[in-house]
Structure formats: structure tokens, C-alpha cells
Amino acid sequence: MQYKEQFETFLQSVSHETQIAQDFRKDAFKNFLKIGYPTKKHENWRFTDLTTLAKTEYRFSNGEMNKIDNNIIKKHSIKNSYRIVFINGIFNIELSKLDDIANYISVKNISASFNCLNHNSAKNNTNPFILLNNAFVTGGYFIKIDSNDIVDKPLHILNIIFDEKEFVQHHQQNRIKIGKNSQISIIEETVNTNKKELFNNTVYNIQVDENSILSHILLQQKQTKSVDLNHIFVEQQDNSTYKTQLINIGGDLSRNDINVQIDGENCSTDISGLSLLSGKDHIENYTIVSHNKPNSNSQQLFKYILDESSEGVFNGLVTVQPDAQKTDSQQTNKNILLSKKALMNSNPQLEIYADDVKCSHGSATGELDEDAIFYLRSRGIDLMSAKSLIIEGFAKEVTDKIKIDSVREILNSEILKRLADQKKTKE
Amino acid sequence: MKNMLEIKNLHATVEGNQILKGIDITIKPSEIHAIMGLNGSGKSTLANVISGSDKYDVTKGKINYNDKNLLNFSPEERALQGIFMSFQYPAVIPGVNNTYFLKAALNSKRKYQGKTELDAIDFMTLIKEKLKKLEMDESYLRRSVNAGFSGGEKKRNEILQMITLEPKLAILDETDSGLDIDALKIIAKGVNNYRNADRAFLVITHYQRLLNYIEPDVIHVMIDGKIVKTGGKGLALTLEEKGYQWLSDIPVTD
Numbered sequence: 001m002q003y004k005e006q007f008e009t010f011l012q013s014v015s016h017e018t019q020i021a022q023d024f025r026k027d028a029f030k031n032f033l034k035i036g037y038p039t040k041k042h043e044n045w046r047f048t049d050l051t052t053l054a055k056t057e058y059r060f061s062n063g064e065m066n067k068i069d070n071n072i073i074k075k076h077s078i079k080n081s082y083r084i085v086f087i088n089g090i091f092n093i094e095l096s097k098l099d100d101i102a103n104y105i106s107v108k109n110i111s112a113s114f115n116c117l118n119h120n121s122a123k124n125n126t127n128p129f130i131l132l133n134n135a136f137v138t139g140g141y142f143i144k145i146d147s148n149d150i151v152d153k154p155l156h157i158l159n160i161i162f163d164e165k166e167f168v169q170h171h172q173q174n175r176i177k178i179g180k181n182s183q184i185s186i187i188e189e190t191v192n193t194n195k196k197e198l199f200n201n202t203v204y205n206i207q208v209d210e211n212s213i214l215s216h217i218l219l220q221q222k223q224t225k226s227v228d229l230n231h232i233f234v235e236q237q238d239n240s241t242y243k244t245q246l247i248n249i250g251g252d253l254s255r256n257d258i259n260v261q262i263d264g265e266n267c268s269t270d271i272s273g274l275s276l277l278s279g280k281d282h283i284e285n286y287t288i289v290s291h292n293k294p295n296s297n298s299q300q301l302f303k304y305i306l307d308e309s310s311e312g313v314f315n316g317l318v319t320v321q322p323d324a325q326k327t328d329s330q331q332t333n334k335n336i337l338l339s340k341k342a343l344m345n346s347n348p349q350l351e352i353y354a355d356d357v358k359c360s361h362g363s364a365t366g367e368l369d370e371d372a373i374f375y376l377r378s379r380g381i382d383l384m385s386a387k388s389l390i391i392e393g394f395a396k397e398v399t400d401k402i403k404i405d406s407v408r409e410i411l412n413s414e415i416l417k418r419l420a421d422q423k424k425t426k427e
Numbered sequence: 428m429k430n431m432l433e434i435k436n437l438h439a440t441v442e443g444n445q446i447l448k449g450i451d452i453t454i455k456p457s458e459i460h461a462i463m464g465l466n467g468s469g470k471s472t473l474a475n476v477i478s479g480s481d482k483y484d485v486t487k488g489k490i491n492y493n494d495k496n497l498l499n500f501s502p503e504e505r506a507l508q509g510i511f512m513s514f515q516y517p518a519v520i521p522g523v524n525n526t527y528f529l530k531a532a533l534n535s536k537r538k539y540q541g542k543t544e545l546d547a548i549d550f551m552t553l554i555k556e557k558l559k560k561l562e563m564d565e566s567y568l569r570r571s572v573n574a575g576f577s578g579g580e581k582k583r584n585e586i587l588q589m590i591t592l593e594p595k596l597a598i599l600d601e602t603d604s605g606l607d608i609d610a611l612k613i614i615a616k617g618v619n620n621y622r623n624a625d626r627a628f629l630v631i632t633h634y635q636r637l638l639n640y641i642e643p644d645v646i647h648v649m650i651d652g653k654i655v656k657t658g659g660k661g662l663a664l665t666l667e668e669k670g671y672q673w674l675s676d677i678p679v680t681d
Contacts, residue, residue: 370482374478374481374482374502375514375518375520376528377479377501378478378502378505378506378511378512378514379532379535379588379592380503380506380507380536380539381503381532382503382535383501383503385531385535386503389520389528389531390520390523392522392523393520393522393523393571394521394522397521400522
């Protein structure tokens with residue numbers, strides 16, 4: 001049986017945990033064994049090739065601290081922001097920069113407060129990756145903001161995964177709870193300094209209470225060979241705003257599953273994603289937005305730029321429950337194929353059980369606009385530059401949604417760098 | 428004076444359909460030529476072939492520009508050598524800021540001419556002065572190229588690009604269509620102020636209206652891919668009076 005020995009060894013390394021915690025892990029692992037890794041026969045995984053993942057021999061990360069090169073922090077720092085650094089899921093206070101917000105933001109290691117895990121969205125789940133995560137979770141954070149706190153600068157979360165020697169599986173659970181009338185912008189980056197293959201599997205539980213605003217940007221850049229899975233569960237209360245941007249710059253196999261439950265009235269939900277793919281990259285975004293109460297609005301915009309033999313998947317489901325009258329929802333997926341071999345699968349869906357709603361969805365995949373290319377060339381701009389200009393413009397519709405200048409500039413420059421690299425390899 | 432543009436027996440097809448069926452036009456510096464004709468007569472095809480659009484195939488004939496075979500050059504090379512087309516339907520490019528686009532285009536040209544590229548400050552000074560000439564608002568600079576522009580705004584944007592890039596040969600493809608009379612006057616003023624001894628214009632239109640404001644030296648009438656008549660500016664008035672029918676045995680429909 002898969003990982004059985006590894007699980008026994010792993011349990012010993014966490015033997016200091018309470019009985020409840022250990023039972024929770026055992027239970028999850030038992031359920032994982034029953035289900036196993038999904039195959040392409042599962043509707044939800046039909047585009048995802050997990051054969052390599054299932055075959056690879058991984059070591060399970062057990063939350064050990066490693067010394068890291070301080071240049072990593074320097075290289076990734078964002079000016080005018082607070083910073084929280086996690087190394088292999090463990091909070092590193094020396095490298096973090098919390099200043100005065102330490103008084104009202106509490107950052108905890110998940111492993112030190114295991115009851116955080118007993119969260120409804122993580123329990124009773126039949127997703128094998130969430131079960132695997134529950135069994136092997138070693139780290140993560142719990143960021144809690146009290147009521148009536150407006151955090152003045154963005155909070156930069158740097159997750160550094162570090163192992164020199166082996167293929168590693170790393171399971172992390174992060175929790176964000178924004179109390180009433182509060183506001184924060186988080187930009188989260190996972191930096192994988194592994195030389196070897198990494199399987200990174202993270203579960204997020206996010207709660208946005210009444211009248212609160214959370215902006216959460218997730219930046220993923222392919223550094224070495226890795227499988228990245230994010231399972232993001234969000235609950236919104238009355239008058240809250242949840243805004244997220246998922247920026248994937250490359251990825252061997254990356255998948256974001258977002259599930260937003262709009263449990264309050266007058267909420268606003270804005271989910272957008274930008275994926276830049278080349279080589280054999282494979283990036284998936286699966287979203288579920290459920291309008292459970294009236295008078296809320298949700299917007300989704302996912303854009304993919306696919307080069308070479310890369311593959312993108314977008315699967316978005318918006319459900320409007322019978323109570324959720326006056327829902328206003330839009331879902332858009334736009335994709336540019338830069339190569340004949342690139343492939344995009346797009347499946348926007350709507351399920352509406354209320355009668356007084358405004359909902360739309362759409363998807364468009366195409367090559368670069370020939371007329372736009374000719375237009376730019378006729379102004380003296382060479383073919384390659386014309387193409388990059390159009391691609392940049394396409395990408396900017398997502399990054400322009402980011403209102404913090406320093407963060408937007410970093411993302412734009414990372415995107416430009418990536419496009420320039422791609423251009424160079426073609427010349 | 429030397430000829431700037433020589434089009435000889437030009438034939439061109441689009442998707443296998445013969446559109447241009449033997450065009451001969453010669454333009455000298457300082458001249459304004461007008462091509463008039465109904466929709467579908469091949470006027471825009473000619474403009475696009477001169478600019479280098481690869482949607483069209485030249486099957487016969489040639490185009491010389493300053494004694495060089497123009498058909499050997501890419502669209503960007505043609506632009507750098509001084510050819511400019513004001514598009515009938517300018518492309519919309521979402522997310523690409525006008526300032527950024529115009530600066531890239533101008534600097535590409537300056538580089539080609541061996542001049543130093545303009546920095547952001549010098550460029551802004553230059554472009555603001557050009558905007559004033561066309562009575563355009565500065566907010567235009569922050570918008571994406573032609574995105575959400577009205578028909579009139581798009582045409583003004585084309586002329587703005589023209590007076591910024593300072594071409595030698597400017598082709599105005601139906602620049603007057605969709606413009607109200609005030610906008611038309613502003614654009615005509617832009618063109619007239621911009622005439623000089625080294626510069627030529629090829630103005631494509633199907634109405635005589637524009638030619639009241641931009642006075643051509645030569646008028647060509649195009650029907651079904653051929654120039655059927657060439658004459659002075661009086662020809663426009665005759666056409667306005669009698670229609671295109673009198674020039675052709677071929678039944679034409681608008």
C-alpha cells in the first residue's frame with residue numbers, strides 16, 4: 001500500500017502530539033488508502049496526469065528547520081510591507097518583519113495548535129489530496145486579525161521549501177481569519193529552493209467576517225521540478241470582500257482548487273488568475289463559487305498564455321442557491337495559444353436555482369490577433385516586439401486589478417522577465 | 428522631380444480572389460493623390476498591399492518606393508522607411524497603453540534613423556504638443572490602444588500617430604468615414620498643416636466631402652480592381668453629380 005511505511009515512520013516523528021491529533025491523522029490516512037490517488041476516470045481529474053506523482057518515491061517532510069541562504073529573503077523582499085517567513089512550514093521569527101502589527105496579528109504554527117485543523121472544510125472531505133494533507137501535515141500558519149483592525153501595509157508571506165537531497169512531499173495547512181470590520185492585503189509566495197523534485201500540497205481555510213476585506217495574492221513560480229496543489233476554502237460573511245489573484249508563472253503540474261461559500265449578504269468576491277505556460281507545463285484552476293445568500297456579486301477572470309506543448313485547464317462552477325436572489329455574477333476565461341501544440345480545456349458552468357439573478361459566463365481561446373500584430377508592425381515595431389506587447393497587454397488585465405503599486409510592479413516585472421526569456425529561446 | 432511611389436500593373440488576391448486587376452499609379456513628393464470608388468472596388472486592398480499586410484498576395488506587377496522594390500520589405504521595414512497607413516478599422520489592443528505604444532513606435536523609428544531615443548519626459552513634452560494640435564484630451568494617453576474608442580476617436584488617434592511618426596508617404600484609408608463635420612475639419616487641418624515638399628499623401632475615400640478640405644492634385648477612380656479614370660480635382664465634383672455609373676459598363680451596387 002502506498003506510503004504505509006512512510007506513515008508509520010512519520011507518526012513516530014510526531015509522537016509528541018496529542019492523542020486526538022494522532023487519531024485525526026490515522027483516520028485521514030485510512031480514508032486516503034481507501035480512495036487512493038485519483039485517475040483520469042474521475043470527472044474532476046480527467047485532465048490531470050498523476051502517474052509520475054504516484055510512482056515517485058518521496059520523503060515526507062516532517063517540519064525540520066534548515067538553515068537557508070539569506071539572499072533568498074533579500075531577493076524576494078517587497079518594499080514597504082510586513083513580512084512573515086516560513087521555512088518548511090515553520091514560522092521563522094528572525095527572518096520575519098512584523099513591527100507593530102505583532103500586537104494585533106497573531107501568527108501561529110499550525111502544528112503547535114493542532115485543533116486548528118479540526119476545521120469543517122478539512123474534515124469529511126473525500127478529496128484524496130486533502131486526506132493526504134490531513135495525515136501528513138507538518139506546518140502552516142494561522143493568521144488571525146482581530147476585529148476593527150486595518151493593516152496599513154501589505155503582508156508578504158514567504159513560504160520557503162528547502163531540502164538539498166531528496167524528493168520531498170510537503171503538506172501544509174494555512175488558516176486566515178479576518179475579524180469584523182478589518183482589512184488586510186496578503187501577498188503569498190512559495191519559493192522552492194529544492195534541487196530535487198517537490199510535491200507541495202497546501203490546504204487553506206479562510207474566513208472573512210462581517211464588513212471585512214481580504215485581498216490575497218498567490219504567486220507561484222516554477223523553480224525546479226514540482227507538483228503544486230492548493231486547496232483553498234473560503235467563507236464570507238455579510239458585507240465582506242474577498243479578492244484573490246492566482247499568478248502562476250510556469251508549473252510542471254500546478255492546480256488551484258478554490259471553493260468560496262458566500263454565506264452573507266452584500267458580499268463581493270473577485271477571483272482572477274493569470275497562468276503563463278511553456279514547455280510541458282500543466283496548470284489547472286478549478287473554482288466553485290456558491291452564492292448562498294441574496295444581494296452579493298462575484299467576478300471571475302482567468303487568463304492563460306500557452307506556449308510550446310503546454311496545457312491549461314479552467315473549470316469554473318458558479319451556483320446560485322434558491323435564497324440567493326439578486327445575485328450578480330460574471331465568469332470569464334480568455335486564453336492565447338502561442339503554439340499549435342498548446343492545449344486549453346475550458347469549462348465554465350452555471351447552476352442557478354433562484355429566478356431574479358444576473359449571471360453570465362464565457363470562454364474564448366485563440367491565437368494572437370493578426371490584425372493587432374499588423375497594426376503594430378505598420379508603426380515600425382518589429383514582429384517579436386509586437387507579439388510581446390500584445391501578450392503583455394493581455395496579461396495586464398489581471399495584474400491591473402492589484403491596487404498596491406509595489407506588488408503590481410513586481411508581478412509585472414516577473415511576467416515581463418518570463419516573456420523575455422521565452423522570446424530569447426525562440427530567436 | 429523623382430518619383431516616390433511607382434505602382435505598375437499591380438495584381439493582388441485575397442484568399443484566392445482577384446481583387447486588384449492591374450493598378451498603375453505614380454506619386455511624386457509633395458503631391459496629394461485621391462482614390463475614389465465604391466465599397467468593394469479594391470481601394471483598401473491597395474492600401475494594405477502598400478503597407479505590407481500578409482493577408483494579400485501580390486500575383487503580378489510591382490511597387491517601387493524611392494527606387495527600391497517595396498515588396499521585398501516587411502511591414503515594419505516599410506514603416507521605418509517612411510510609409511504610414513491610417514487604418515479604416517484600427518485594431519484594438521487591450522492592455523497596451525497608448526503612451527507606451529507611441530513611444531515604442533517613435534523610438535523604433537528614431538533608432539532606425541540613427542537618432543537618440545527619447546526618454547519618458549521628452550516624449551511626453553512632444554506628444555502633449557501633438558495632442559493639442561488635434562484637440563485631443565490628455566486622458567487619451569492613459570487609455571489602451573483604441574480600446575473603447577468611438578469611431579471619431581480612433582480616426583483622430585490615427586492622425587495623431589501620423590503627425591508623431593512623420594512619414595514620407597501617408598495613406599489615409601477612409602479616414603473621413605464615421606466622422607462628423609467638426610472632427611473632419613480638425614483632421615483635415617492636421618493633414619494640411621503637415622504638407623510639405625518631401626511628403627506625399629494617398630487619400631482613399633468614397634465621398635467627395637473630404638476633398639473639400641484636403642485638396643488633391645490628382646484623383647483616380649477605381650472600379651472593380653482597376654483605375655478607370657485619372658484626372659484633376661474637378662473629377663470629384665463630376666463624380667458627386669453623376670455617380671460612378673457613368674464611368675463603367677459594369678453594373679455596380681453600393
